[in-house]
Amino acid sequence: MRGILLISLFSILLVSSPFASIDPRYHTYEEASAALDSLVDEFPGLCVKESLGVSEVDRRVIWGLKITSRTAENEDKPTVLFTGSIHAEEMIGTEIVLFAARSLLEDYGEDPAVTRYLDSLKVWIIPIVNPDGHKVVTDGLDEYFRKNKHDNNENGIFDFTPGDGGDTDGVDINRNFPYNWEFGNSDWDATTYRGPGAGSESETKAIMSICRRERFVTSVFYHSSAYGTYNEWVIYPWRWSGPVYSPDYETIQDIAYEFAERIVAHDGGGYNPRYSTSRTGNASDWQYSELGTVPFIVEVDTCLRPEGWRVNSVCENHLVGIKYLLERSLGPGLWIHTYNDSTGEPVHSVIRVLETYDEELLSPRTTDSTFGAHYRLLVPGDYTVAVYARHFAGDTISVHIGEFPVKLDIGLHYVGIEEEQSLPKTAPLEFFPNPFNSRVKIAYSLPWSEATLKIFNLYGVKIYEQKLPFSSGELSFEPQGVSSGVYICTVEGNSFFLSKRLLYIK
Ligand SMILES: [Zn+2]
Known part of the structure; x- marks a missing residue:
């Protein structure tokens, strides 16, 4: 993210000093890809590398790594996501997720907590969401490049200006997602250009596709504070003017505070939890509104890229936060499976927790069609769960959630097309x-x-x-x-x- 007041001052400083080269501690795109290959070689039963799509212009593969025990089976688990470098020059996230992946894999079977995480969860990392932009930075073309390389003026040339901003080409992938995209910046030259259409970029499509398939219960997109405005923030959805709160605000805020507190900041305290106030097509709000993921944007450190000698300690600090989110993903919430009560087959159904329900702002929460599963984090309390599926009788269940997830296996009775039930009419x-x-x-x-x-x-x-x-x-x-x-x-x-x-x- 950008601090408006500081940008002009920073630009003046840049003119008078030559660019420092990127510290070799930071992975290039090729090195990050090779690092994933090494993990797959070293821990073959615990992780799988997968192509999630390709970049918009240079068609570089966007790689993901799925980490979980017994990788070929037991796919029906809560799933979490950690990503880096959606903004090209904010490269520390790549290091944090690669560091975390290696640490979790090495500790599996040694550390009981980590063993439990990988037995009970699927952990996805995507080290470089924006490979083309990342390469612009590591090749030394423009160490302050943020966007992808979309050819906005369609002249067949990559038009960019070294230094902060002023790049004619490129789309800010984190303004391109189809939720509140319409409020984003429509200037090509802007570092926050939203793109020619909602979800237009192939990087955006790749992320949307893996999110829809895996239905993450929580996610982190790691950014860099860059210009000091958002130093060491954990940003969560949302409190818009109105005020309009995200319907799951209580749960999300509770997790945000716990998560932020565990990441050591420069002053020795924790990171700073902040609700988001902007509505601009970012990946996190889309994930939450579309799929119910509890999403966080973490603005790492107090500079664009910590010096190479500091990278490992920054990664260590963030590993503590990552482990908290893994622990929390196995904590209070709902683990629902819906099935046909006569055949036992999984049923794709709509799940409403009536205390948090708001269909004006959010897409309906559903079980997946493969397992009939829906995993959802909630703060402890009493809830009303309404279940609805086409051609099945609906059901409404009261649950009390304590310190563990409540597992509900709900058999639904087939009633056929003629007697199709309507949704429960008890929305709050x-x-x-x-x-x-x-x-x-x-x-x-x-x-x-x-x-x-x-x-x-x-x-x-x-x-x-x-x-x-x-x-x-x-x-x-x-x-x-x-x-x-x-x-x-x-x-x-x-x-x-x-x-x-x-x-x-x-
Ligand atoms: Zn950023």
Whole structure:
């Protein structure tokens, strides 16, 4: 990420000093690929290297490594993802994930915790998400290059300007994902150029494809703080203006704080957990909205690239955070399998946890079609799980989650097309109608006895507030003297937030 205020100062400094070459401690693309080959040779039963796709211009393979015991079987496990170098010049992430991969593999069978992680989880690493940009940096063409090499002006030449920014070509892959892409930067020259279309870049497509297949429960995209603005931050989704919170905010924030605290920062304390406020087509928000992954952006260290002699200690510090996320992935949450109760076959179904449900902002959470499995992290508490599958009778189950995952094997009864069931109608917050013209009925069904309902305009100005004394009920809202448009309705209880969009058309 970029610090606006510091960029111009930094550019002046660059003009007066020649570029230092990249420290050889950092892997080139070829060296990173060879490092994965070495791991596969040394630990053949524990990891598999896979091509996930190719880069947009030079068609370099984007390599991933899957690390888990008994790699050919037991694919039905919670899965986690760690990636580096989606931003080309922020190369420390490549080192962190390669270092972690080797450490986990060497400790398997020696360290009981690591053995349990690899027996119970699949761990994916993608050392270089952006191979073309990474090569621009390691070849010494432009040590401050961030984007891929997309030929924006279609002149057949790679147009770039050494130093910070001003590169005519290239797309910022971390602004190219199809969630809030429309709010991104449309200037070619910008370091944050969003690309010609949502999900247009082949690097983006490669990441989306592996995410859809593996359905990661949590993920980290490692970045560099680069210009000091985001030094040692752990960024999680989200608190947009409104305010609009991510529907799983309570769980995500809880994990973010625990994760950040374990990564040693320069001052000897932990990293700084921060909610994201931007809406710009990044990989993490897409993963969360589309697949339910609890995603983190980690802004490593206080500079663009730690000196070579510091790289190992930075990697050691981040390995502690990685191990926390592996431990947490086996902690409180739901491990659901849905199957046909007469044949035992897995059933692809929609899973709603009604306390966190918001279909305005998120795609439906589903079980996969191979195993009928859905893995999801949640903070301990009481939840209502609604299950729905085409041609099957729906089911609603109350669960209490403590310090371990709750395993639910749910047999669904086939009812055929004629008797197809509708979705459970007990979502915590419903509007009738929406959009509305003069009056909207707000129905609520909440797991706490007291809550406050507020309605804000998009500038964050509150136009309505109402205490909700009962656990369910309904009220009528009739706006006076406000204009047509989108409004945000929030319900705040003791422990978490719900938010949902309302559209008022006069
Ligand atoms: Zn970055």
